[in-house]
Structures are given as structure tokens and as C-alpha cells.
Amino acid sequence: MTDPLLRVAERKIPRVRQSLAKRHKQESRFRFYGIASILSVMTFLVFLLGAIVTTGSSAFLTTEIQMTFTVDKSDAELSSRSLIRQALRDEFTEVSGREDRRKLYKFLSEESEYIVEDKIVAMPNSQRQLILWLPTGDRVNQFSKGKLKLDDKTGFSQSEYVWYKALDSQGRVRTTFNWRFFTNGDSRNPEVAGVAGALVGSILTLLVTMSLSFPIGVGAAIYLEEYAPKNRLTDFIEININNLAAVPSIVFGLLGLAIFLNVLGLPRSTPIVGGLVLTLMTLPTIIISSRASLKAVPPSIRDGALAMGASRTQVVFHHVLPLALPGMLTGSIIGMAQALGETAPLLMIGMVAFIVDIPGGFTDAATALPVQIFLWSENPERGFVELTSAAIMLLLVFLFLMNGLAIYLRRKLERRW
Known part of the structure; x- marks a missing residue:
């Protein structure tokens, strides 16, 4: 004779198996949702950090131009701004228009005036010639890094490109580590601004x-x-x-x-x-x-x-x-x-x-x-x-x-x- 408890257990076994299968599916779905959430967060984090690093890594590099100045410390009207502009005009004598001269003067950063002024004060009276690597303006700096395209309307103009290539062919353009980012304070000029x-x-x-x-x-x-x-x-x-x-x-x-x-x-x-x-x-x-x-x-x-x-x-x-x-x-x-x-x-x-x-x-x-x-x-x-x-x-x-x-x-x- 069959035990009644066994008969009841045999009838309940299919329902128990269905319940177990249902719970296993729920656990699998929950595990899948958890893994998907973690992966989505990690993907967003990697994308965010990647965008920040890709955009900001170029800030640790800067472009400089070598300039040579003839200094007469006995000149009462001597100023670093006029000295820089005269050196640029002597370098590119063909520049005559007012708009072109404005672009040429912006080839070097405005911070260059203070650098030249400090060097003139520190140089001995017997020295007449001053050779310095000076920071470029923002447009030249961005073009050198590939952030500014050659375009007469919105980007780097053709005349600026000619001046840049002329200096570069003479080995007077270099890209170096931007120490000013760590040593300077804030500035209106991004090429010399620091933290x-x-x-x-x-x-x-x-x-x-x-x-x-x-x-x-x-x-x-x-x-x-x-x-x-x-x-x-x-x-x-x-x-x-x-x-x-x-x-x-x-x-x-x-x-x-x-x-x-x-x-x-x-x-x-x-x-x-x-x-x-x-x-x-x-x-x-x-x-x-x-x-x-x-x-x-x-x-x-x-x-x-x-x-x-x-x-x-x-x-x-x-x-x-x-x-x-x-x-x-x-x-x-x-x-x-x-x-x-x-x-x-x-x-x-x-x-x-x-x-x-x-x-x-x-x-x-x-x-x-x-x-x-x-x-x-x-x-x-x-x-x-x-x-x-x-x-x-x-x-x-x-x-x-x-x-x-x-x-x-x-x-x-x-x-x-």
C-alpha cells in the first residue's frame, strides 16, 4: 500500500520545481540588472574621465617663439612693448596693413612684455643683445596644438600661417611643458594663466x-x-x-x-x-x-x-x-x-x-x-x-x-x- 504522504509529495513536486525555476529566473534577472547598472555607471565614468583627459591634456604643453632684441638701456623711451613690436616688424617687413599688424602683434602673448621688461632690468649694462623664448598668443598656441584649423574666416588665417611657417623653418618655434600652469596665477590670457x-x-x-x-x-x-x-x-x-x-x-x-x-x-x-x-x-x-x-x-x-x-x-x-x-x-x-x-x-x-x-x-x-x-x-x-x-x-x-x-x-x- 502506498503511503498517503508520498502521494501528496508526488503531487506537490511539480509545483515545487516550478516555484524553484521561477525563483532562479528572478535571481538571474536581478543579477543581470545589477551587473548592467554597474557597467553603465563604469561606462559613463570612463567616458567622462576620457573626455576631461582628452580635452585637458594639451593644457600641459605650450608653444614658445625665440626672439632676439637689441637693447639700448640708455634710451629713455625704451619700453618692452615697443621693443617687441619693433622686433616683429623687422622680422616681417612685408607686413604693412593695420589689420595685419594687429594680427602680427598678437603672435606673442601680452605676458611677453613683462618677461622682456624683467630681463632688461636684470641684464648688465654692457650687454646689448637679448635672446628669449617667449610665450605665443592663444591663436598661435592653439594652432600649434592642432586645436585651430587653417581658415581665413574663423580659424588661423593664411598670413598667420605664413609667418608661423617662416619662424618654424628657422627652428624658432618649440612646444614645451607648460610650467606656467603650475607657477602662475590667473590671467586674462589663457596661454599664461595658471592655478x-x-x-x-x-x-x-x-x-x-x-x-x-x-x-x-x-x-x-x-x-x-x-x-x-x-x-x-x-x-x-x-x-x-x-x-x-x-x-x-x-x-x-x-x-x-x-x-x-x-x-x-x-x-x-x-x-x-x-x-x-x-x-x-x-x-x-x-x-x-x-x-x-x-x-x-x-x-x-x-x-x-x-x-x-x-x-x-x-x-x-x-x-x-x-x-x-x-x-x-x-x-x-x-x-x-x-x-x-x-x-x-x-x-x-x-x-x-x-x-x-x-x-x-x-x-x-x-x-x-x-x-x-x-x-x-x-x-x-x-x-x-x-x-x-x-x-x-x-x-x-x-x-x-x-x-x-x-x-x-x-x-x-x-x-x-
């Missing part, structure tokens, strides 16, 4: 931010986690800290404009004001990450220290804080990386100004790297397109380094319980 001023401004701003936000954030986290009583007031403070972490960054810029500039009267467009604004913005992130690091320390550490006769302050600062410090540093570095890429709050406090000189202190007028990218993206000249992409590449390098440092510290110093 040194913005980079120094970002570093000074982050120094102010780190020196204020880390001790204040860690101190607030220690108090809330280890000392503060659990009541409505502390609950209200915790809720507001979590809410501040989600507030748009431009709100902190408005707060800095209202308090630091209008009420306290601090100097506009300076790293100290930018650092104060970014401190307000990064404090919630540092407090939240620091509290999470303190919570991750096992209660047995506290209990063991108390059992050995340590006071509450000794428990916190001698035992708990050293174990939680790696997580705090990681959260702080991530907060600094976020602050490095912020633009909106700095725009509100005036760090969008055109700054040529490299700042020498915390109260000097300065701008920041993200703001410099924003300024260059609005300029119409062709050269600023590649400068914008090159500055983005530099900003991404710093962000990758800071996030890599945070990951390294977390893996190197963090203890697993």
Missing part, C-alpha cells in the same frame, strides 16, 4: 577648516557620546546635527556672508573667511563620524578601565579616544575632501574675484580651485577650455589622494572587535 593662486588659496582655506573643524567636531562628539545626559535637549541637538549634514552648501555661504562679512566685518574673499564657512559645513559630518567611531569601541574597554580605578575622563581620553581616533581621522579627511570640491559657499563670500597674485597669508585676497574652474569655464577664449579640463584633472587628483589616504588610515589603524 598656483587658486591652489594656494585652497590649501590655506583647508588649513583653517581642518584646524577648527577637527577639534570642535571631536570635542562635540565626545561630549554628546560620553558625557551628555539623555534628555530632550540632547535629542534636539542630535536631530539638528543630522539635519545640518543635509543642508545645501549654499546656505552656509549665506550664513557666512551675513555673519562673518556683514556683522564681524572680516575681509572679503580671503582664506580665513572661506575656512570659517567650510568649517560650519563640515562640522556635522565630522561630529557624526566621530560619534560612530566612539560607539564602535566595545563597552568592555570602558568597564575594564573603570574596574582598574580610572576616572571617567581617564577612560575617555586614555582608552576610548585612542581606539576611536582612526575612524575620526577618516571621517575628517572625507569631510575635507568634500570641502575641497565646494564652490557655492565660496561664491557667496566673494572668493569668485579675479585674483592674479598668489596669496601669501590667510588674510590676503584669494580664490579656490573649484571657483577657478568655474571662472575659466565662462571665458570665451579657446585656451580656457583646455585649462578648465586640466584644472578639473588636478582637482580630481587631490580628491583621489585624500580619499585614498582615508582608506589607507582606516585599513592600517582601525581595529576590528
